[in-house]
Amino acid sequence: MYEMIINVDRMEDDAPAIGLGLAVAARQRAFVTGVHIVQQFPSVAAVPEALAIMEAEEESARRRDAWWRGLCDRAGVAGAWEVLRGLYVPVLAARSRMADLMVSPLPHGYADLPIGFDHVTRTLFAGGVPTLLVPERSEVAQAPQRVLVAWNGTGESTEAVRAALPLLREAGVVHLLDGRRSSLPDFGPPPLPLGDWLARQGVSVQRWHSFDPGGDAGAALLAEAEAMQADLLVMGAWGRSRLSELVLGGTTHHVLTNARLPVLVAH
Structure with missing residues (x-):
């Protein structure tokens, strides 16, 4: 079966990467996994307040399972929801290698780091699978024609x-x-x-x-x-x-x- 993952940073129905990713998955009859990364910073790993914030984010993200499955049902695709905690780049790169294609927001729409040093393009450079990058301002919501x-x-x-x-x-x-x-x-x-x-x-x-x-x-x-x-x-x-x-x-x-x-x- 064709496997896709969608890197979900913004957990909102109108996120362009989610819309296009699900449209492509429907066309390809793919199994699509939504992946949300809870970024862990080693420098604050021993700070109780920081750990509490990460745990709260992780718990909140895990509760979005029904939301994601609802999106998949409406798109007519089979899917799953995963929340992973750790260093963003190696975690996403490792998970992406189990897919044929990753779909992700194009970072320049929201990231503080320049292209090439942001999390998503660093993941690609670190050995992640080919990636469909979707600009936040993209209006493409159907499989490309x-x-x-x-x-x-x-x-x-x-x-x-x-x-x-x-x-x-x-x-x-x-x-x-x-x-x-x-x-x-x-x-x-x-x-x-x-x-x-x-x-x-x-x-x-x-x-x-x-x-x-x-x-x-x-x-x-x-x-x-x-x-x-x-x-x-x-x-x-x-x-x-x-x-x-x-x-x-x-x-x-x-x-x-x-x-x-x-x-x-x-x-």
Whole structure:
């Protein structure tokens, strides 16, 4: 069975990540687990007041089981509710590895930490599964129908495409930007047969074209997504280190900081 988890920080019916995650789960006939992390801080582990606050948060979250099951029932999916306490990143990364896809709010909508150093993208970098990141301002509430795939031949971008296959098969329109760079003959890796592979996987690409945006790939990707009225962007993440992307700028950093549409990323 296809397994999904939805990282539930904001336990409210109108949270965009919850709505889109349940819509995707219904389309894929997936089992979907809502996961809420009660973050534990080692520096205050011996402070009675801090422990009492964490225990109260955990107890309150556990009482939301009926709420979550009600959401799943209305979406027509089977699901479960889990509350986990511990260090946010390793706990969420470990739990996500038991799923085929994780859905999570895109952090820039509410987090104090910049993209690349927030809990969610650190979880992805720590070995978590491919993640569908949903901006808080996203209005996409149904399984994506117009998908833009950004692929450049890297392992990260290929993994993102592989993770997106169930969504690509169901999409009505798929456009692919091929950002592979040419290499010297006999020195670079052979071209990957992406087109044949996608066709065997039941994915039809309506528009496939080369993509050479120059120095601002992130802005160019978002412009392409807006031009095709995409409701999902699929891409690999962190082509270089998170620190260099934060300091020097980079495609992942720009996209995740400015995206208004959901982004499926893999590392």
